[in-house]
Amino acid sequence: MQPTGLSKADQAHQHVLKGITTGHYQPGDRLVLSTIADELGMSVVPVREAIRRLQTDNLVQFERNVGATVTGIDPVEYRHTMETLALTEGYSTAQCAPLVTQETLEKARGINEQMRALVAHDFAPEKFTELNEQFHSALFEHHQNPHILDLVHRGWNRLAALRSSTFSFVPSRAISSVAEHEELLKLIADGAEFSIIESAARNHRLNTLHAYLDHHAKSTTIDF
Amino acid sequence: MQPTGLSKADQAHQHVLKGITTGHYQPGDRLVLSTIADELGMSVVPVREAIRRLQTDNLVQFERNVGATVTGIDPVEYRHTMETLALTEGYSTAQCAPLVTQETLEKARGINEQMRALVAHDFAPEKFTELNEQFHSALFEHHQNPHILDLVHRGWNRLAALRSSTFSFVPSRAISSVAEHEELLKLIADGAEFSIIESAARNHRLNTLHAYLDHHAKSTTIDF
DNA sequence: TACCTGCAAATCGTATACGATCTGTAGCAG
DNA sequence: CTGCTACAGATCGTATACGATTTGCAGGTA
Incomplete structure (x- = not known):
């Protein structure tokens, strides 16, 4: 062997x-x-x-x-996972921003356009989620701190495992998501300062979480 | 049994x-x-x-x-660990701030005064580091997100393992540290907003890191 | 019927045994 | 003296075997 x-x-x-x-x-x-x-x-x-x-x-x-x-799709667990990912990915994205090349930027734009097309035509939550991961990966993958990069990967793994793609439950969130991606790319291209990019990236994910929570609150009486 | x-x-x-x-x-x-x-x-x-x-x-x-x-005391690893801890602990501290009771606040103040006394009289890096952990624990221990809390704990474990207490190398950092603690407590007591507390807590740790890096840069020619 | 008791099956927890891989060293060739 | 080779020791990787614990069900009793 x-x-x-x-x-x-x-x-x-x-x-x-x-x-x-x-x-x-x-x-x-x-x-x-x-x-x-x-x-x-x-x-x-x-x-x-x-x-x-x-x-x-x-x-x-x-x-x-x-x-x-x-591990099951516990809404509480979902919230915790998304919150943790918001924290780590936001930081990671901000720190990578100055290192993002023109080429990577173009690639990310391309992915986001695919997502936009998907939303307009035949929306498929799974495909959308996959593109979403590719989009963000491009922006944080070259992080210098392996510990933090590892945490981001674990977060994505956990989300994949939960299979609880928010976009399945709240399709309307997909539209806002694409728009926020564009905004994020603009900030990076313009060389915005660290804290601006960090909070943009963090809030982008927290917005997705809140969209899910709002949706969930309407369909159940249990408050968590 | x-x-x-x-x-x-x-x-x-x-x-x-x-x-x-x-x-x-x-x-x-x-x-x-x-x-x-x-x-x-x-x-x-x-x-x-x-x-x-x-x-x-x-x-x-x-x-x-x-x-x-x-795992050895690799300066690069130390930096990564401290940076990760700055991220997770900062967030954790900010999120716990509104939940901190008067009692906890008093306890934290007490610990910080012990640290101040230690600095003034017979400074012992190990004891100081131990109190430092107690101080911060009091402020983040009631975090609602177990994932993030776990990450903070892992960070502290790693630091303990590295035994590379910055305060051993850079005693002068201890003085600033105590002052920053006091500032942090004031922010919490005053009910400062989330982002203020987060960046204060994060920078507090990053300052310790930078103190170490500066010290290290002077004592070696290797730049990392 | 409702509840308790006890046995049996399923499954994990650990010990032991043996094979696989690496590391260092001694010995030989050049 | 230098560099390569082969062997021996140390250590890990995995399989197998057996004991420990839990769970579910059957049977009995109030």
Whole structure:
């Protein structure tokens, strides 16, 4: 075999992570160690390690002597995740702004135009969310602080796992989102100062969150 | 035995974490699974899990088929850690500000006075750092978002592990620090708005970082 | 019917055993 | 003396086996 193929624990990690993000494992599903081990043709030990890694990312809940379940779409959890992402991504975007090249700027504009077209014609929440991630990735991906970059990635992973794309529930938010993207790009292109860009990027995400919360408040009586 | 004592993996985790924060394990030390397992009278499996957990917190570095070492005092890592903590703690402090009770405020003032006394009389960096953590904990501990609170805690853990208390290298920073604490308390007591408190708390930590960087730049020729 | 008791199945937690990989060193060739 | 090779020790990676805990259900009792 290859001298440095991934360790089995890594394989298991990727497998389960993919299963969660693609929706093969639905929130609430149980993740039985032995079952997954059989599927991958390995013993339970590496699988166990993979599950625990996912646990620290809050992608699965783990109860001792009972087992692991995929973390559910708890509205409270959604709020916490979005808030954390607003914080980290906002900072990250602001700090990367001076480093954004003309080329990257163009790329981001292109993605945003695709999003605009999608909104106008046949809106598909999943595709929109995917483009949305690409758009933001382009703006923060070159962050110099690996810790913060890692936090941003974890946030996106968690959102993907929740599959609770706000745009599914609140399509109208997509329009504002595209407009805010354009504004953000303008700020970056103009070389706006750090705090301006940070709060723009942060509020952009918080606005999406609030759109969801407003929508949710109308469809349930439970206040959270 | 107790029906639900900690699992051995948890015991191992706590043991090694404590070893790192207390300095029993120094940065750069190797953490050999079998050795630790013997010390704790358990097999290597739980120890392995504990080490990997510490790895995701960036407290140890792990190389496949080689082993784990305690993360060293890399100035670059220190900067990244402090920057991340500035971000998360600043936000956390700002969001908790409206919830801070009169009682908590008094407690924080008391701690800060102890710090002031320490600076005036026999300055001890370790004690000062400990009080510093207590001071800030009081202000953010009731944060509603567990994700962010967790990030703050991880930051502090990492700092404790690095043991690279800025105040050891730059004692003069301690004086400014106490003054900034007082300012921060005043802002909270006066009910200053969110962004004011956030940037005050963030900059307070960044100032400590910069004090360290300036000091370090003078004592080495390596620019980073 | 409602509730308690006890057993059995499922599942996780850990120990032990063995194979895989890396690192350092001793020995040999040039 | 220098550089390469081969071997031995150390350490991790994983499989297998067994014990511990939880859960659910069946059966009995009030």
